[in-house]
Amino acid sequence: xxxYLNRITIVGxxxxxxxxxxxxxxSVKASISVAVRPPYKSETALWFDLxxxxxTAEVIANYVKKGTQISILGEFGxxxxxxxxxxxxxxxxxxxxxxxxxxxxxxxxxxSSLQEEQxxxxxxxxx
Numbered sequence: 001x002x003x004y005l006n007r008i009t010i011v012g013x014x015x016x017x018x019x020x021x022x023x024x025x026x027s028v029k030a031s032i033s034v035a036v037r038p039p040y041k042s043e044t045a046l047w048f049d050l051x052x053x054x055x056t057a058e059v060i061a062n063y064v065k066k067g068t069q070i071s072i073l074g075e076f077g078x079x080x081x082x083x084x085x086x087x088x089x090x091x092x093x094x095x096x097x098x099x100x101x102x103x104x105x106x107x108x109x110x111x112s113s114l115q116e117e118q119x120x121x122x123x124x125x126x127x
Contacts, residue, residue: 008095010048011071011103012036020061030057034070050074052097059100067106073099 012034019031030052035045050072052060064070074095083090 006075006077007073008076009071009073010034010036010050010095012045012048012069013106014064014066014068014070015047017065018060020057027053028057028061029053030060030064032060032064034072049079049092049094050097051079051094052100056097056100060097063102064100065106068102069104071101071103072097 015033015035017032021029021031023029032050034048034050036048037045072095074097076093076095078091079094080089080091082088
């Protein structure tokens with residue numbers, strides 16, 4: 001068993017379309033920001049920068065767009081780089097996605113499928 005645990009679960013909506021990068025090595029990387037709404041509307045949303053590699057990045061590229069609601073399980077870390085202008089070391093917090101679950105379409109699409117979702121929910125309800 002490991003001596004540490006670095007896991008984070010985030011459920012939120014994507015703030016923009018994913019940035020997908022394909023590398024000469026054949027690997028693929030997806031970057032996206034997700035907003036998590038606090039329980040009180042008076043509070044501002046929390047934003048998380050996410051990155052994904054390989055098949056998880058491909059899923060994001062094919063199915064996720066601005067407004068899509070997702071749930072991810074990932075690992076918290078830091079993206080580090082050297083600033084090209086100043087030469088200073090920079091870093092920012094980032095979550096590396098290990099698994100993703102698509103929970104809902106962007107809100108404009110949610111409204112059009114609301115009746116269908118309600119029908120499915122009723123069909124699956126335990127009475």
